[in-house]
Amino acid sequence: MAEPEPVAQDKSRGLRRRKFLTFLVAAPTLTVAGRFGFDALTEASAVPSLPALGEVSDLGDVIRTASTPTHHLMVLEVTEDTRVRFELPRLEVGQGISTSIAMIVAEELDARLDDVDVTLSDARPELEFNQMTGASANVRVLWEPVRRMAADARARLVQAAANRWGTSTDELTTQDSAVHAPDGRSLSYGELSADAREESAHGEPKAASEYSVVGNPLTRLDARDIVTGKAMYAMDLPVEGALPTVVARPPTINGTVGSVNAAKAKAMPGVVAVTTIPTGVAVSAETFWDAMRAKDALEISWNPGSIGTMSDSDIKSELKKAVQPLAAPKVRDTYLDATFDFAFVNHAPMEVESTVADVRADGTAEVWMPSQTPIYAQQVIAETLDFDLEAVTVHVIRAGGSFGRRLFVDTALEAVRVSQAIGRPVKLMRTRQDDMKHGRMRPRYHHKIRASYTGGEVLSFEHRLAGVAVDLNHGLGEALTATLAQQGQPVGGAGLYYFNFSQAVPYNVGLANQSIQEIQLDIPTASFRSVYSGTVRTAEEIVMDELAERMGKDPLEFRREIVKANSGTTVLSKVAEAADWGKAMPAGHAQGVAYHAEYRSHVACVVDIDATDAANPRVTKAVLAADVGQVINPRGLEAQLMGATMDGIATVLQAGVHIDNGAVRESSYGDYHWTKHRNAPFEVEVHIIPTTWDPGGAGELAIPASAGAVANAYARATGTRPRSFPISF
Amino acid sequence: MPKKFKFFVNGERVEVDAEADMPLLWVLRDKLGVTGPKYGCGVGVCRACTSHLDGEEVQPCVVPVSECQNKKVTTIEGLANGEELHPVQQAWVDADVGQCGFCQPGQIMAAVALLKRTQQPTDADIDAIENMCRCGTYPRMRTAIKAAAAMPPQKPGGGKPTEQPRGNGPKQPAAQQQPQQTTSAPKPSDGQSSGGEEDSGTLLDGIGSAFG
Ligand code: FES
Ligand code: FES
Secondary structure, eight states: OOOOOOOBOOGGGSSOBOOOSSOOOSOSSEEEEOOSSSSOOOTTSOOOOOOOGGGOOSHHHHHHHHHGGGGGGOEEEEOTTSOEEEEESSOOSSSOHHHHHHHHHHHHHTOOGGGEEEEEOOOOGGGTTSSOOOTTOHHHHHHHHHHHHHHHHHHHHHHHHHHHHTOOGGGOEEETTEEEOTTSOEEEHHHHHHHHTTOOOOOOOOOGGGOSSTTSOOOOTTHHHHHHTOOOOGGGOOOTTOEEEEEEOOSSTTOEEEEEEOHHHHTSTTEEEEEEETTEEEEEESSHHHHHHHHHHOEEEEEOOTTTTOOHHHHHHHHHHHSOOOOSOOOTTSEEEEEEEEOBEEOOOSSOOEEEEEEOTTSOEEEEEOOSOHHHHHHHHHHHHTOOGGGEEEEEOOOSOOTTGGGOOHHHHHHHHHHHHHTSOEEEEOOHHHHHHHSOEEOOEEEEEEEEEETTEEEEEEEEEEEEOOOOTTTHHHHHHHHHHHTTOOOOOHHHHHHHHHOOOOBOOSEEEEEEEEEOOOSOBOOOTTTTHHHHHHHHHHHHHHHHHHTTOOHHHHHHHHBSSHHHHHHHHHHHHHTTTTOOOOTTEEEEEEEEEETTEEEEEEEEEEOSSTTSOEEEEEEEEEEOSSOSOHHHHHHHHHHHHHHHHIIIIIOOBOEETTEEOOOSTTTSOOOOGGGSOSEEEEEEOOOOSSOOOOTTTHHHHHHHHHHHHHHHHHTOOOOEESSOO | OOEEEEEEETTEEEEEEEOTTSBHHHIIIIISOOOSSOOSOSSSSSOTTOEEETTEEEOGGGSBGGGGTTOEEEOGGGTSBTTBOOHHHHHHHHTTOOSSOTTHHHHHHHHHHHHHHOSSOOHHHHHTOOOOOTTOOHHHHHHHHHHHHHSOOOOTTOOOOOSSOOOOOTTSOGGGGOHHHHTTOOOOTTSOOOSSOGGGGGGGTTOOOOOO
């Protein structure tokens, strides 16, 4: 592939800029690259400057800004057999991004969906910040470049057909992966692809009113693969000779290996090698069963872990000490104080952490892994092996869930270390117990909120929280700091940026102020679906209910009165109507409402809860109304909102991780009580508000709204004021 | 000491050398290359590995291979009849259940087993399904299970499963209405067969004779 020439470089600004609008790829058929910026530029126009800080309103904008300079390195290809190929520089974790992107391509190209192949791209370092999956930014970032790329491709195919037939392009139409003339002649895209390669026309993306694919519900394109067992995850890949490998790990968090006696393990059937690595002792064998049995036969003495003998209560008091004091004056009877605690939460994706690694004697390495940050993975793997970056290939494999977990590459580093040490390819898998006891977590948080009010009005809203620092050193953090530093932002921690650019009180509450203190504790953490909002906005939504009660107002009506955005009013009104808000319910049952705005999207949620057995509450129904801008696939959007609702239920009612004496107590789904059928609502209704502005984010959106609604419903049903989550812990 | 174990996997006769206590899951995945059943916990709680043994739901991660001797193992790969999806699979596609998909082979095998035990499962029956889905697809699974239960019995003659929900109710399996697929289905000689994989009797097509 031809490398585009860097035309303008401005290293002082941290990001390399290239003027190329499109670049030609050495291929016999049509390939179209993304355009540099968001606008249809001409060759002569100046390099666009990145949006100014004032235009950057949230984290997704920051990520979009960071990704823009490499849009032109993404390539759409039309082959001679009419396959439309796009290598997606993102990870499919179940969010349906592959399907959504295929829909955008099919729409703008007038191609049949069946002809579109969206595959996950290997790590491509030249994409810089444009190969990260996170912050609900995938569609927000890719929407514009992908539809323009497809529109350009369509324009070139039409031009090629016009040349062939000696007609004007105006007469021609496109449909079903072919160009059609009024006289009935047609040429497939495959037949035109070679000619179209010579063209340079630009096409205009369609108006929303012309859409026939985008915005229409579609079953995910891999649904059949999923139900037939054909969908392959890292551990299913037939990599020749890859040895099943598991790692004996310390009893405490970040404990280290003291001494090892591997004699017994090595003598066990099927065992090929025992390797000590920084995180434990790896056993590679013919089967995972052989490896697991031998692992249990290892005699290892362990050194203490990184948090000594700390337990939850110690961490909680550290957080209480760290949280900033509330500053607003307490005026008698007109303020409300509330404190909240949220336990650690493990991502616990169904597919345990796993990586296939083949580190070869010739100094090259090939790695297959589900990664949200493959460029970062490639870099740290190369560093770990002391290889050149180019010597390491990272194949991105679909993930069996992520929720933020696969931003990190801990397991890949273990795999490459073992493979290098034993000179064989390995497939290293964590056991579920490994993932629970040594997984990364959403940190524990302590929140203090004070709201003051008078009459029917909220005068101030102060929110101070402290948490164990979220580890953001995975590429996304770098994207944030680099982009913001470039815009003259003071250099601070990525966490602070993340917090400031993602958190806002979406209501008119007078003087609003949110701030965070993060404490450094050597405990593995990672962004967890909805990151800071998961606890921040949940706590705030609980306070909104209590404020409404103090003021003698209905909680939904109160929100509608003070919500800032018009879309907020719309989703609240919609959810009120659809959920029959205020309906009569038997004793022990109640409804709860909450609202959240983030990623330029809005969602309101009403749940019905049956808490007649207060120790065993059941959310029986959830109704959500969302406005997320232009929807690509309503069916996929509904799935995301529904899935996040299950997370909201789990984190509020029953799922949390205990830290006991420097170790995680939970070991599997048996004691880590994530939502199961018996906890899930019988019915979930999603109402999507039709709007056509640019897509917002939606993958994480529903967590704070559902969590808040569940907590509020529980409070109303039981007459309690829940303050510590999960309620059953 | 490794022993020889003989059984059927998705209608195919297999022979493996394994320790008697080796879990079926690892025999399937690491010795036979059958990767549909997923590892999610290894202790029988996540149920991502759920498959059928002589038509009964099992968690292969806690079933020693010695218990499979002469029996019929059905994994997700063996559920469809060639290109024609099993009605539960079709209901799953129709409801667009899967997200990451990792739990789904186990979910579908559990749902097939449930529908075999209970033709019209109640919400309480569905609540009793222990399979974990971390992506939270439960509401769509509930819809799909109910849709599969409501599908009219499959008409003879086959055809492509398309828009129209169709298929067999649990008590009237397709296989029994498609003679070419049932007549050759043997019963394992141990006599403990539950009568085979009713919902996927077609899987046994091609098995010559019982062994043992
Ligand atoms: S892997 Fe078998 S039940 Fe979890
Ligand atoms: S679909 Fe991802 S775990 Fe169920």
